[in-house]
Amino acid sequence: MASRVSLAVELPGVVIPTPVLGASGCVGSGRELQQLMDLRGVGGIITKSVTARPARGFPTPRMVETPSGMLNAIGLQNPGVTEFIRKDGPFIARAGVPVFVSIAGKTVQEFADVAVSVAKIPGVKGLEANLSSPNSSAIGAQIFAKDPEAAAEVLTTLTRMTHLPVFAKLTPDVTNIVEVAEACIRAGAHGLSLINTLMGMAIDVDTFRPRLASVTGGLSGPAIRPVALRAVFQVARALPEVPIIGMGGIRNAEDAIEFLLAGAWAVAVGTTNYFDPHAMATVADGIADYLARRGMSSPADLRGRVQVPAEASTEPVHRGG
Numbered sequence: 041m042a043s044r045v046s047l048a049v050e051l052p053g054v055v056i057p058t059p060v061l062g063a064s065g066c067v068g069s070g071r072e073l074q075q076l077m078d079l080r081g082v083g084g085i086i087t088k089s090v091t092a093r094p095a096r097g098f099p100t101p102r103m104v105e106t107p108s109g110m111l112n113a114i115g116l117q118n119p120g121v122t123e124f125i126r127k128d129g130p131f132i133a134r135a136g137v138p139v140f141v142s143i144a145g146k147t148v149q150e151f152a153d154v155a156v157s158v159a160k161i162p163g164v165k166g167l168e169a170n171l172s173s174p175n176s177s178a179i180g181a182q183i184f185a186k187d188p189e190a191a192a193e194v195l196t197t198l199t200r201m202t203h204l205p206v207f208a209k210l211t212p213d214v215t216n217i218v219e220v221a222e223a224c225i226r227a228g229a230h231g232l233s234l235i236n237t238l239m240g241m242a243i244d245v246d247t248f249r250p251r252l253a254s255v256t257g258g259l260s261g262p263a264i265r266p267v268a269l270r271a272v273f274q275v276a277r278a279l280p281e282v283p284i285i286g287m288g289g290i291r292n293a294e295d296a297i298e299f300l301l302a303g304a305w306a307v308a309v310g311t312t313n314y315f316d317p318h319a320m321a322t323v324a325d326g327i328a329d330y331l332a333r334r335g336m337s338s339p340a341d342l343r344g345r346v347q348v349p350a351e352a353s354t355e356p357v358h359r360g361g
Contacts, residue, residue: 044332044337045328045331045332045336045337045338046337046338047059047083047324047327047328047338047339048338049083049305049306049338049339049340051166051205051231051283051285051305051306052166052205052230052231052283053165053166053204053205053230054084054138054165054166054205056083056084056138056306057080057082057083057137057138058081058082058083058320058324058327059083059296059300059305059306059307059324059327059339060082060083060296060306060307060308060309060320060321060323060324060327061082061083061084061085061086061140061285061306061307061308061309061320062082062084062085062086062308062309062310062313062320063086063287063308063309063310063313064086064087064088064089064142064168064170064209064308064310065088065089065112065114065142065310066309066310066311066313066314067085067086067087067088067313068087068088068128069085069087069088069124069128069131069132069139070085070087070131070132070135070137070139071128071131073085073313073317074135076317076318077317077318077320077321078321079135079136079137080136080137081318081320081321081324082137082320082321082324083137083138083306083320083324084137084138084139084140084165085135085137085138085139085140086139086140086141086142086168086233086308087128087132087139087140087141087142088118088142089116089118089142089143089144089170089173090118090120090121090124090141090142090143090144090154090158091116091118091120091121091143091144091145091150091154092120092121092145092150092153092154093120094118094119094120094123095115095116095117095118095120096115096117097114097115097116097117098113098114098115098117098252098253098254099253099254100253101251101252101253102114102115102252102253102254102257104242104251104252104257106240106242106259106261106263107263108261108262108263108289109240109259109260109261109262109263109264109289109311110259110260110261110311110314111240111241111242111251111252111257111258111259112237112257112258112260113252113253113254113256113257113258115254116144116170116173121153121154121157121158122157124158125157125158125160125161129161132161132162132163132164133161133162133163134163135163138165138166139163139164139165140164140165140166140167140168140207141158141161141164141166141167141168142167142168142169142170142209143155143158143167143168143169143170144169144170144173148193148194148197151169151194151197151198152197152198152201155167155198155201155202155204155206156201156202159202159203159204164204165204165205166204166205166206166207166230167198167202167204167205167206167207168206168207168208168209168233169194169195169198169206169207169208169209169229170209170236171184171185171191171194171208171209171210171211171224172184172185172186172209172210172211172213172235172236173236173237173258185208185209185210185211185214185220185236186211186213186214186220187220188219188220188222188223188224189223191208191210191220191223191224191227192223192224192226192227193227194208194227195208195224195227195228195229196227196228198228199227199228199229199230200228205230205231206228206229206230206231207229207230207231207232207233207283207285208221208224208229208231208232208233209232209233209234209236210224210232210233210234210235210236210271211235211236211237211238212234212235212236212238212267212268212270212271213238213239217234217235217271217274217275218274218275218278218279221234221275221278221279221282222278222279225279225282230283231282231283231284231285231305232275232279232282232283232284232285233284233285233287233308234268234271234272234275234284234285234286234287234288234304235264235267235268235271235272235287235288236258237257237258237259237260237264238258238259238264238267239256239257239258239259240256240257240258240259241255241256241257260288260289260310260311261289261311262289262291262295263289264288264289265288265289265290265295265298267288268286268287268288268289268299269286269288269298269299269302272284272286272299272302272303272304273302273303273346275303276302276303276304276344277303280303280344283305283306284303284304284305284306285304285305285306285307285308286299286300286302286303286304286306286307286308287299287307287308287309287310288310289311290307290308290309290310290312290323291312291319292322292323292326293322293323293324293325293326293327293329293330294326295323296309296323296326296327297327297330297342300327300339300342300343300345301342301343301344301345301346302344302346303343303344303346304343305339305340305343306339307323309323327339
């Protein structure tokens, strides 16, 4: 039965060999990861975010372990788009695996400049517009994802400036993520990446000081999976034909299958790669086994199949009793 299973997933402009990608910020461009595993076992790589100019990032300490998760405040450290192309462009061109470049900026023009530059790299199959990183400054990319109109302005520009498919990466730290998602799709986004890290904080009780030099940072890992799953479910219900890459705390095949059932077309594994660099291949193998046991032939057979009672409310619930 397993021989009848195909893990391939068709996203706008590209077919990825498995539904499991490496999430932005956790696998670099894939160059380092290839020293630890065969990249042919993953669906694709989403690079660390690239900006128009070099970014030194935030001061240390920049990473803190938390219960079931990790806080990081790297500050979008990267060499800038020119150096990224020089250093990583040749690898991306011969990687043999689909590569999506994550791009970020403080202005719409910066997003556009980076998009036009990286689109020239052979092997780049798409862009992920990082509209929502908690690792950006107060005037940075985070604002875009919190305002439907601002997010739409970025997407309108990007989709006019490049031929590549563009996925908008959104934050759950908003009142209504569906509203932002709809604005991005109306503006031309080809798909959505849900979700980015959540804003979080940790305090050292001995020194009374924040554990991160920047005070707050992005929370990732298993602790955020229920939030990510809820966001994917709500957006997929509102936009069932829109490709969604689900991410947030995925450790194993069962976690990934939850996202597919909620409506994701594919998933991305992030924090788990830090302690298991083979996680993406293991998750993909587990999905294949699950599909075979269920008599299914493709990840698409799971998409949006969660069974919600007709009388149940699927509207956002913000408060308990």
